[in-house]
Amino acid sequence: QQSAKDSASARLPLRPELAGEKPYGAPQLDVPVLLNVNENPYPPSEDVVATIAEEVARAARGMNRYPDREATALRQDLADYLEMETGVHLEHLDVWAANGSNEVMLHVLQAFGGPGRAALSFAPTYSMYPEYARDTHTSWVVGRREDDFTLDPAYAAETIRRVGPSVILLASPNNPTGTALPTATIEAVCEAALAVDIDGAHPVVVVDEAYAEFRRPGTPSAVALLAQYPNLAVTRTMSKAFAAAGARLGYLVASSAFVDALRIVRLPYHLSAITQAAAGAALRHRESLMAKVATLRAERDSTVAWLREQRLPDGLPFDVAETDANFVLFGTFGDRHAVWQGLLDRGVLIRETGPDGWLRVSIGTSAEMAAFRAALTEVLEEQA
Numbered sequence: 001q002q003s004a005k006d007s008a009s010a011r012l013p014l015r016p017e018l019a020g021e022k023p024y025g026a027p028q029l030d031v032p033v034l035l036n037v038n039e040n041p042y043p044p045s046e047d048v049v050a051t052i053a054e055e056v057a058r059a060a061r062g063m064n065r066y067p068d069r070e071a072t073a074l075r076q077d078l079a080d081y082l083e084m085e086t087g088v089h090l091e092h093l094d095v096w097a098a099n100g101s102n103e104v105m106l107h108v109l110q111a112f113g114g115p116g117r118a119a120l121s122f123a124p125t126y127s128m129y130p131e132y133a134r135d136t137h138t139s140w141v142v143g144r145r146e147d148d149f150t151l152d153p154a155y156a157a158e159t160i161r162r163v164g165p166s167v168i169l170l171a172s173p174n175n176p177t178g179t180a181l182p183t184a185t186i187e188a189v190c191e192a193a194l195a196v197d198i199d200g201a202h203p204v205v206v207v208d209e210a211y212a213e214f215r216r217p218g219t220p221s222a223v224a225l226l227a228q229y230p231n232l233a234v235t236r237t238m239s240k241a242f243a244a245a246g247a248r249l250g251y252l253v254a255s256s257a258f259v260d261a262l263r264i265v266r267l268p269y270h271l272s273a274i275t276q277a278a279a280g281a282a283l284r285h286r287e288s289l290m291a292k293v294a295t296l297r298a299e300r301d302s303t304v305a306w307l308r309e310q311r312l313p314d315g316l317p318f319d320v321a322e323t324d325a326n327f328v329l330f331g332t333f334g335d336r337h338a339v340w341q342g343l344l345d346r347g348v349l350i351r352e353t354g355p356d357g358w359l360r361v362s363i364g365t366s367a368e369m370a371a372f373r374a375a376l377t378e379v380l381e382e383q384a
């Protein structure tokens with residue numbers, strides 16, 4: 001028997017393309033070892049917390065007023081940080097900020113996607129991209145990656161010319177595979193975009209560098225290509241390297257004309273005074289936070305090395321994807337769900353994602369990774 005409330009809600013005029021859709025999100029379970037959503041395992045240290053508290057208190061004293069709509073001071077701090085990280089000169093007008101790179105990407109699709117237009121990416125890739133497209137009435141087209149999760153530049157260029165998207169999304173390092181794109185591949189994509197006409201203009205290319213700070217030495221950032229390609233943008237986030245997933249601060253760097261287009265679609269005062277204050281405070285502690293990133297990179301490399309030494313129940317070695325991120329995709333298991341469940345039964349939550357048979361583990365503290373290794377060893381012994 002349906003209640004009156006249930007049957008009333010069943011008659012809501014939900015957009016047909018949303019019927020049956022579930023809200024996005026990995027399970028948020030209360031287990032001892034959380035290695036499932038690529039968070040930074042280190043909480044901010046007490047001096048970082050103190051600066052954030054101070055800055056948030058200052059913001060609270062003026063909270064009767066709307067915040068700086070343009071977030072000028074924060075955008076300048078982000079420009080300074082990125083200039084230091086990449087060596088490319090940047091100004092606040094080249095930087096955009098929003099509530100997580102999720103919202104930045106939604107702004108991109110709101111400004112450059114829309115009915116009659118397509119967004120293109122190459123799978124397996126970040127599972128939110130099709131949602132940004134859906135939510136902005138943009139059609140979603142996905143090309144393929146190679147078996148090793150790299151992107152073939154000639155194939156990518158050919159797909160861009162064939163599909164004619166207005167937005168091209170490239171995650172580098174890619175989630176869930178960890179794969180970083182060489183500069184030549186991004187250049188090939190940008191060049192191919194110049195051959196596509198969208199209402200007298202060319203598509204935008206967005207390189208999603210949410211995990212860029214974890215890249216290995218020698219892996220380039222697409223920020224270096226911005227001067228060459230006015231339709232290129234690079235997104236970053238404070239959720240991973242800055243250990244601030246809870247603060248919700250993502251940003252984008254591009255030409256000021258690109259940023260101006262995003263300013264048209266943002267909601268007024270989209271970034272709260274509290275968010276602007278907390279993010280600015282965390283940025284002042286970049287050095288100590290980046291020291292933790294170095295620790296995580298080393299932990300990532302030793303996790304990869306350990307996984308490469310392991311054997312599947314049939315005696316074959318694991319497949320372990322090359323990774324420039326704070327996570328590793330590994331497999332391939334006949335029954336990956338059983339492995340995932342076995343780990344969870346031992347208090348270790350990882351992510352069942354990626355192509356069939358693969359699992360993704362985020363890099364935690366060395367104690368958490370030891371717990372992961374012990375649990376996985378037990379699960380595999382049980383299955384042998």
Ligand code: PMP
Pocket residue numbers: 037038099100101102103126171174175208210236237238239245249250
């Ligand atoms: N891009 C990629 C590739 C991601 O993996 C994530 C987070 N999982 C995001 C963007 C979004 O991050 P946030 O909104 O926290 O900045």
